[in-house]
Amino acid sequence: MSANPLTSKIAAPYARALFDFSVEKNIMHQITADFQNLDIFLNETPELVEYLNNPVVKKEAKGEILAKTLKSQINTETFKFLMVLVQRDRINLLSAVITSYLELIYQTASIKMIEVSTASAFTNLQKNTLIQKLKELTNAREIRLIITVDPSLIGGFLIKTDSKVIDFTVKNQLQKLAKHLDTVLEI
Known part of the structure; x- marks a missing residue:
C-alpha cells in the first residue's frame, strides 16, 4: 500500500486496463490468483526483481527469464500482460501494478x-x-x-x-x- 506515488500513478492505468480486460473476459479470478501468487513470489525472490528492474538487461533477456520461471505457472492472459510490460519497458513497475490491480479487486469485492x-x-x-x-x-x-x-x-x-x-x-x-x-x- 505504501509505494512511491509516481510509480503508483504510472502503474495505475496498466492495472485498470488489466482489470477491465479481466472483467470483460470473465477471468478475474484467475488473474487475481496469479497476481496474489506473483506478489508472494516476487517478495521471496529479490534477485529476480533486481534483474527485471535492471535497465542494462535487454527486454529479450527479461522476457526469456519470465518465460522460463512463470509461463507454465500462470494463466496465458497474465503471461501476455507481463510480456506487454516487458516490451514497453515497464516490467520494473510490476509490483506497483500488482498492488494497484489487487486494490481494484478488493475495492470491487468490498475488501x-x-x-x-x-x-x-x-x-x-x-x-x-x-x-x-x-x-x-x-x-x-x-x-x-x-x-x-x-x-x-x-x-x-x-x-x-x-x-x-x-x-x-x-x-x-x-x-x-x-x-x-x-x-x-x-x-
Whole structure:
C-alpha cells in the first residue's frame, strides 16, 4: 500500500486496463490468483526483481527469464500482460501494478486493506477480534491486514486505512502525557 506515488500513478492505468480486460473476459479470478501468487513470489525472490528492474538487461533477456520461471505457472492472459510490460519497458513497475490491480479487486469485492503497526506480534485470537471490529466499523465484507511489528511503539497498535489513522500505542499516550505536563508546568 505504501509505494512511491509516481510509480503508483504510472502503474495505475496498466492495472485498470488489466482489470477491465479481466472483467470483460470473465477471468478475474484467475488473474487475481496469479497476481496474489506473483506478489508472494516476487517478495521471496529479490534477485529476480533486481534483474527485471535492471535497465542494462535487454527486454529479450527479461522476457526469456519470465518465460522460463512463470509461463507454465500462470494463466496465458497474465503471461501476455507481463510480456506487454516487458516490451514497453515497464516490467520494473510490476509490483506497483500488482498492488494497484489487487486494490481494484478488493475495492470491487468490498475488501478493505488495512495497515496495522504493532509493538509485538498479534495472536490469532487478537487478529480475529481486530478483524471483526474493523468489519463492523468499515462495513466491509472482508478485511485484509498488513501487519508490521515496530517495537518502538512500546505497546498497543496503530491502524491506517484510507485517510484515517487510529493510534492506540503506548508511545502516543506517553507523548500526549508529556505535552500535557509541559503545558501544566509552564503555568
